[in-house]
Amino acid sequence: DTGVSQNPRHKITKRGQNVTFRCDPISEHNRLYWYRQTLGQGPEFLTYFQNEAQLEKSRLLSDRFSAERPKGSFSTLEIQRTEQGDSAMYLCASSPQTGGVDTQYFGPGTRLTVL
Amino acid sequence: GNSVTQMEGPVTLSEEAFLTINCTYTATGYPSLFWYVQYPGEGLQLLLKATKADDKGSNKGFEATYRKETTSFHLEKGSVQVSDSAVYFCALYSSYKLIFGSGTRLLVRP
Numbered sequence: 041d042t043g044v045s046q047n048p049r050h051k052i053t054k055r056g057q058n059v060t061f062r063c064d065p066i067s068e069h070n071r072l073y074w075y076r077q078t079l080g081q082g083p084e085f086l087t088y089f090q091n092e093a094q095l096e097k098s099r100l101l102s103d104r105f106s107a108e109r110p111k112g113s114f115s116t117l118e119i120q121r122t123e124q125g126d127s128a129m130y131l132c133a134s135s136p137q138t139g140g141v142d143t144q145y146f147g148p149g150t151r152l153t154v155l
Numbered sequence: 156g157n158s159v160t161q162m163e164g165p166v167t168l169s170e171e172a173f174l175t176i177n178c179t180y181t182a183t184g185y186p187s188l189f190w191y192v193q194y195p196g197e198g199l200q201l202l203l204k205a206t207k208a209d210d211k212g213s214n215k216g217f218e219a220t221y222r223k224e225t226t227s228f229h230l231e232k233g234s235v236q237v238s239d240s241a242v243y244f245c246a247l248y249s250s251y252k253l254i255f256g257s258g259t260r261l262l263v264r265p
Contacts, residue, residue, distance in 0.1 A: 098211065
């Protein structure tokens, strides 16, 4: 079990550019989540996948954000036309489907800085 | 809506002191409750959880009891160490997602 991995760990971009982040969940975890964490705050839910199906999206996820999970394995989060307000830590988590309350395991995050 | 409120930090303690970090929640029903910890430069790690009222979660000397009467899930440790310095997040589970508090920074001095 290698844990949840995220790449890149840091991304600096200029306003208006597009960025894409990748998350590799713990193998055999069929649920995958994206959260955003700004400085001094707790993580906020963005979206959730069960296998390849995106089942819920937060209102925080504007039209400039898109997430995919092809084949139900890794996931990507793309931000188009980045804005300075997008600067944050983007966290990915995964969990097994147990039929009860699933414990979510988090990756190290991707820190995005928009200049 | 569902929400979590944590005491503001930073909390500064001397080594071997007793720790309490307060957490209260607002929710429909009785959600499962979690404490996560974020060490400097690292990702969120699950510290402990409780899935129903009166459950006590415990790990690494930390404990928290799910109190439905006071809608609370306070984190406690009898004797903190310098290595416990981190940010602690209380969270509730609602419809597949976690709702977090704003975090409490703990600084333990030798």
